[in-house]
Amino acid sequence: MTEALLVLALLAVAAQVQKKREQQQRVQLLGRCLQPYQIEQQMETLIDGYLRWLGEAEAGRAAQIRGMLASTEQALAAQFERFAADVAKIAAPQAQVSKLPLWMPWAQQLLPRRRLFDVREAFAIHARGIAEVAANARGLSGKAQARQMMAELLLMQHTCHWFCRSRAVADARLVLRHQTSWQQALDAASPATARDYRALLAGY
Template identity: 40%
Template sequence: MDIVLTLLAAALVGQVVRARYQRARILLLGSHLASLQLERHMETLTQGYARAIREPSEARQLQILETFAQAERAVAAQAQTLARSMGKESRQATAMGTFAVCIPYLERLLPSATRDFRALLAIHAAGFQYVAENTEGWDPKQRAYHLSAELYLFQHSCHWYCKSRLVADARLQVRHQVSREKVLDSVSALTRSAYRRWLNGGTAG
């Protein structure tokens, strides 16, 4: 009986510690997003792309998609601002665990099992800019497809940093009915290669 009570107490303490740890991260990221309109622009694009796809006429689809060029550039610019802003935070505050579940203060216990969220944000910012500038010369539908994937991967990264990779995977599947692997296959080659280097512990550049 004592063992059961001890285990229950330990589990409860663990839940409290994890909740406080995650809340601190949510507040930190939120403080950097507060002065930006990044989330609003992302919502505009996500909803706008979905509306365009529902149009039966391809000509109408392209017409709608072309109206989002300004919002696409705004997302790219705001992501750059967020990356620069978060870049001023410490490595310890921006470390995120590579394990599926959240292990509070892993950056202190096992730094080698963490990755730098600041570097990941820089990857996302560069990816948004690359697609928005349309260096590849994609048509509006192709650009929207790749930018949607960039948006989904960015959201996944934020959820991973604030909660855990397991939670981020679940939210991506529930909200967009897609896996992280599929999203990673759909972003630009620039983002995909940089993301994989980051994930493997290499440099983002």
């Protein structure tokens, strides 16, 4: 009995060490892909700007804010397209992400394919969604476009956290930072993004 407990304890320690190693590798990998771009800063600029614009009562000032945001939308869409192309070069094992709520060490080796999704495909979906909303291909009103872009950005940020940490951590950060659940963000994103993302996570 003592030997069995010792073995279990050693396995638990090994799993924890491996978890930290894998997460650190993913944080560094994503950081290298993001490093050439200003995606995080542009995302913050847009979300803060949308909130100011939606709350601005003076029409002239609101129009000025919206004009500045439009150029940031276009810049972000262009940069994110290039970022997604960089992510597409990641090797297959590193690109696989567990659909389980909590981080599982050695998930790529141990889990069946249906329990994993490819983050390269996820970021390609986000790139298309951000570009579509930035171009306002569906002819949305200004406010509807802003809300849809915010949903696209929050969903993309959730994917980053899921890739680096876990689904549970990504869910918690989205709620704590933006008072929005993953399901709310997905429902508010463009129809194409919601459809493709649900297909990617089929069986979750």
